[in-house]
Amino acid sequence: xxxxxxxxxxxxxxVEEAPTAVTDCNCSICRRLGGLWFYPHPRQVRxxxxxxxxxxxxxxxxxxxxxCQACGCTTHWRSLEAGGGERMGVNARMFDPQVVAAARVRRxxxxxxxxxxxx
Ligand SMILES: [Zn+2]
Numbered sequence: 001x002x003x004x005x006x007x008x009x010x011x012x013x014x015v016e017e018a019p020t021a022v023t024d025c026n027c028s029i030c031r032r033l034g035g036l037w038f039y040p041h042p043r044q045v046r047x048x049x050x051x052x053x054x055x056x057x058x059x060x061x062x063x064x065x066x067x068c069q070a071c072g073c074t075t076h077w078r079s080l081e082a083g084g085g086e087r088m089g090v091n092a093r094m095f096d097p098q099v100v101a102a103a104r105v106r107r108x109x110x111x112x113x114x115x116x117x118x119x
Pocket of ligand 1: 006007008009010011068069070071072073
Protein backbone atom coordinates (compact mmCIF):
# COMPACT_ATOMS: atom_id res chain seq x y z
CA UNK A 1 0.00 0.00 0.00
CA UNK A 2 1.11 3.54 -0.66
CA UNK A 3 -0.02 6.59 1.30
CA UNK A 4 0.06 10.17 0.18
CA UNK A 5 -1.90 13.35 0.13
CA UNK A 6 -2.00 17.02 -0.68
CA UNK A 7 0.57 19.49 0.62
CA UNK A 8 -1.43 20.80 3.59
CA UNK A 9 -2.66 17.37 4.67
CA UNK A 10 -6.37 18.04 4.31
CA UNK A 11 -6.65 15.29 1.70
CA UNK A 12 -5.08 11.88 2.41
CA UNK A 13 -4.95 9.10 -0.15
CA UNK A 14 -4.23 5.41 0.27
CA VAL A 15 -3.90 3.08 -2.71
CA GLU A 16 -3.52 -0.67 -2.39
CA GLU A 17 -0.68 -1.00 -4.89
CA ALA A 18 1.99 1.35 -6.17
CA PRO A 19 1.75 2.02 -9.91
CA THR A 20 4.20 0.38 -12.30
CA ALA A 21 3.49 3.12 -14.86
CA VAL A 22 2.20 6.67 -14.68
CA THR A 23 0.77 8.82 -17.47
CA ASP A 24 2.06 12.24 -18.45
CA CYS A 25 -0.78 13.59 -20.63
CA ASN A 26 -0.49 16.62 -22.91
CA CYS A 27 -4.19 17.53 -23.07
CA SER A 28 -5.19 21.10 -22.31
CA ILE A 29 -5.83 20.55 -18.61
CA CYS A 30 -3.21 17.91 -17.79
CA ARG A 31 -0.35 19.87 -19.32
CA ARG A 32 -1.26 22.80 -17.13
CA LEU A 33 -1.65 20.77 -13.95
CA GLY A 34 1.50 18.73 -14.47
CA GLY A 35 0.12 15.65 -12.78
CA LEU A 36 1.27 12.09 -13.35
CA TRP A 37 -1.75 9.81 -13.44
CA PHE A 38 -2.39 6.21 -12.60
CA TYR A 39 -5.69 4.43 -12.67
CA PRO A 40 -6.43 2.08 -9.79
CA HIS A 41 -9.91 0.69 -9.41
CA PRO A 42 -11.86 2.95 -7.04
CA ARG A 43 -12.22 -0.01 -4.68
CA GLN A 44 -8.43 0.02 -4.26
CA VAL A 45 -8.41 3.66 -3.21
CA ARG A 46 -9.32 5.32 0.07
CA UNK A 47 -9.53 9.10 0.20
CA UNK A 48 -9.87 11.00 3.43
CA UNK A 49 -10.90 14.62 3.21
CA UNK A 50 -12.48 14.56 -0.22
CA UNK A 51 -14.95 17.09 1.19
CA UNK A 52 -12.00 19.51 1.41
CA UNK A 53 -11.61 19.40 -2.36
CA UNK A 54 -13.20 21.38 -5.15
CA UNK A 55 -14.03 19.62 -8.40
CA UNK A 56 -13.19 21.23 -11.72
CA UNK A 57 -15.38 19.99 -14.57
CA UNK A 58 -14.36 20.98 -18.09
CA UNK A 59 -16.22 21.25 -21.38
CA UNK A 60 -17.38 17.74 -22.19
CA UNK A 61 -18.13 17.01 -18.53
CA UNK A 62 -16.64 13.51 -18.61
CA UNK A 63 -14.69 13.84 -15.39
CA UNK A 64 -14.28 15.89 -12.25
CA UNK A 65 -10.74 16.92 -11.34
CA UNK A 66 -10.43 17.36 -7.60
CA UNK A 67 -8.04 19.78 -5.97
CA CYS A 68 -7.57 20.76 -2.34
CA GLN A 69 -9.22 24.08 -1.71
CA ALA A 70 -6.58 25.00 0.86
CA CYS A 71 -3.28 24.18 -0.86
CA GLY A 72 -4.41 23.75 -4.47
CA CYS A 73 -2.87 20.32 -5.11
CA THR A 74 -4.71 18.29 -7.75
CA THR A 75 -5.20 14.95 -6.05
CA HIS A 76 -7.44 12.79 -8.25
CA TRP A 77 -10.24 12.67 -10.76
CA ARG A 78 -13.50 10.78 -10.89
CA SER A 79 -15.53 9.87 -13.94
CA LEU A 80 -18.86 11.63 -14.45
CA GLU A 81 -19.95 9.33 -17.27
CA ALA A 82 -22.82 6.91 -16.87
CA GLY A 83 -21.31 3.70 -15.55
CA GLY A 84 -18.04 5.52 -14.95
CA GLY A 85 -17.86 4.57 -11.30
CA GLU A 86 -15.27 1.95 -12.16
CA ARG A 87 -12.82 4.58 -13.37
CA MET A 88 -10.69 7.13 -11.60
CA GLY A 89 -7.28 8.69 -11.82
CA VAL A 90 -4.91 9.38 -8.95
CA ASN A 91 -2.07 11.87 -9.16
CA ALA A 92 1.15 10.02 -8.37
CA ARG A 93 2.74 13.38 -7.50
CA MET A 94 0.82 13.28 -4.21
CA PHE A 95 2.98 10.40 -2.96
CA ASP A 96 6.58 9.98 -1.93
CA PRO A 97 8.88 10.82 -4.87
CA GLN A 98 10.03 7.22 -4.78
CA VAL A 99 6.62 6.17 -6.15
CA VAL A 100 7.19 8.17 -9.33
CA ALA A 101 10.87 7.23 -9.49
CA ALA A 102 9.96 3.54 -9.48
CA ALA A 103 7.33 3.85 -12.21
CA ARG A 104 7.65 4.05 -15.98
CA VAL A 105 6.48 7.48 -17.15
CA ARG A 106 4.34 7.15 -20.29
CA ARG A 107 3.57 10.15 -22.50
CA UNK A 108 -0.06 10.21 -23.62
CA UNK A 109 -1.13 12.36 -26.56
CA UNK A 110 -4.42 13.31 -24.92
CA UNK A 111 -4.41 16.56 -26.91
CA UNK A 112 -4.88 14.80 -30.23
CA UNK A 113 -4.62 11.07 -30.98
CA UNK A 114 -5.08 9.54 -27.52
CA UNK A 115 -2.15 7.27 -28.33
CA UNK A 116 0.83 6.70 -26.11
CA UNK A 117 3.75 8.44 -27.79
CA UNK A 118 6.26 5.94 -26.45
CA UNK A 119 4.69 2.81 -27.97
ZN1 LIG B 1 -4.27 20.61 0.82
